Amino acid sequence: MAVDCLKGVDGLLGDWLETVQPLRDQYEGAVPDEDFRESAVQAFELLLRTVAGLPVPAELAGTSGRIGERRARQGVPLDSLLAAARLDFRVVWDALVARADDEDKVLLVASAYHVWEAVEAHVTGIMTAYQRTVLEMGRQREDERRLWFDRLLETGGHNPTVVRDVGLALGFVPGGRFLCVAALPGPGPGGGLHGAAAALRSAGATLQRQTVSSASLLVVQLGPRVTEETVLGRLEGVPCGVSPVADGLAGVPRAVELATATVRALPGAATGPLRLADAWLDVLVGRAGPFAAHLADDVLGGLKDQGEQRGAVPAAERERLLHTVRVHLAGSGSIAETARVLYCHRNTVQQRFTRFCELTGRDIRRPEDAALVALALRARESGGK
Template sequence: MHASREPASRSVVSDVVADCLADIDRIAREYLLEVQKIDDYAGSAVVAQDLEETAVASMELLLRLVGNLPIPDRLAGVSEALGHRRAQQGLPLESLLRAVRMDFRILWTAMLEKVPAEFLPDFTQDAVRVWEAVEFHTIRVHAGYLNELATMAQEKETQRAFLLSRLINSEGKDPQLLGQAARALGVKPESSFIVAVAAGHAQKAFRAGVLRAGVGQFLHERDGALILILEDVPARARREPEGTRAWLAALDCFVAPPARSLAAVPPMLRIALESLPVVTPDRPGQRTVRDAWGYVAATRLGEYGTVLADTVLGPLATISAHERDRLIDTVQAYLRSGSVSETAAELYCHRNTVLNRLARFEQLTSFDPANPQDAATVIAALHVHFLRR
């Protein structure tokens, strides 16, 4: 670590280090007086005894490094341990490093006091040895601090994921669980929430969009799903929930109806996850219950849905595939708008053609798309029909 020195100089350094080790408690006290002047230490969780013990251990480590003395096991990991502890105690890194680098001034001043006057000119050349020792210590304190922050962040994320999983699997009726989940998510349980889930093919773009919006802390991963649980309107904000955000409209995702409290998040998330298949690459953008209810209803109808589809659309099997597809396309377009003119414009045909096809559909199936009750039945049957294809 150091360049070789003359025997006389090494002897002086060794003597000074030995004298400082004998006087280490006083040197540590002087260091503590300086550290306590740093604002962040005054209001931190670092107690006086902790400060004193780590100051003595750090000074001893530095002196042994300067004097090329053996490092006992009790001091081998003191630098990293100091970084770990201060991170746990919430001390800002900048303040910690400022305190650690203060070691150089305190230690160098103490060493100069113990150097005989005749050796002082040569000894001052050894300042680099003290600086190298302090830098060695500082780098390891810094590394220990960052490693502990990473561990704490991972533990926090693990706890957050665990509580989120418990919340999602619950009915939202456990006040204790709601309180724990709210603290882990950084929200208030009485707030309103936006619940959105990214389409599987668009998770990267969804994450980027959420981060651009500055709400990345509300993003969660669970069982392969990328979920946004965004506090829409904080409790007691005295304004109505928006229910969505403008930037979500361009993202391939499903946005559930607004959750009026944290307790309402689980059912809204289950609805979003169940509805997610309607968000496809060929139909990009945000989807809602209005877009997904037919798909969800069709999947839930089960064998009843099969019977319904066969009852309504079965008679179309008597005509050619080309005519059948043309009639279904026309009925679908008409049911979307309820307007013959808009349907004709969408399909690039005359309005009389639309009327003829609707009449033909009614003739074959006995269901009139212009009749509200029949239209509802036909819509359900069509959803089952397309689900089975």
């Protein structure tokens, strides 16, 4: 009976097209009629040969995979595609029943599972190929997005044509506002950045995530629904560096550089995001390279540990002077405030500043010297000395 159906496969095609039409209405424009009919004929030939136990040519054996791959690329919804493929059972079964006499029908019912197994193998082949193709297409799209983003970084945002094309490729508005976040690669920060990206996507954010210069990046377009505070809230518990807001897509390369520099200045015990505005001293020291050690030596060289040289400053005095300077630099610059924090008289603070100036040549009361001392202290604390 299956062989007889195979000879009249065009009749099966007509029945199937009528049955499947309500499903096809959902994606009719995506699949040309000729493609639709040709695939259906090949599918019925595959099923009937399988049911009849006939040899299946290699070209015909790959029908399920080709249908799954092609429909995925055509954008046909998977559930509609599988529902249409499962209708093959009804059409084939009706055709077999129509060709069976009473005695054959008894045997046919007992063998129904053969037909169902053939259809399910076909459906499984379609689904496997479809899902594999969707994954491949997703990877290709991500690769394309990464290439476009790399192109933006390479040009530094100075080429208006590239900025425009990157906006189209990534779904960014070239004139929008962007926040860049960088985390060091690894299971901890990288995983947290991935989770933040997923949560922001769910909130409707347009973003790009990829690895650049050994750092994991997240670039988020800000708007009414996704603000800077929204992004920082999603980054809670994620050690990362956060750039200032970039005005326009052309400013993203600079923001990426600043975010990457900030994450490299993170203290080892960091448990959350660090804004560049709160990390400039550490960033500058980190970018100074070996000059950070030279800076610490030059500015603070007069404060030697006892035993390093004859006439060195006693350790207790050195630590007292440094503590006073640190408190002053961390405050508003008011000597009265520094005295209040240290629980001492303002004249005592003045005397310590004078002594510090005698030893280092830097007067902490002068803004220029204060800035230099702040950098030198940070360099010293970060290992510059």
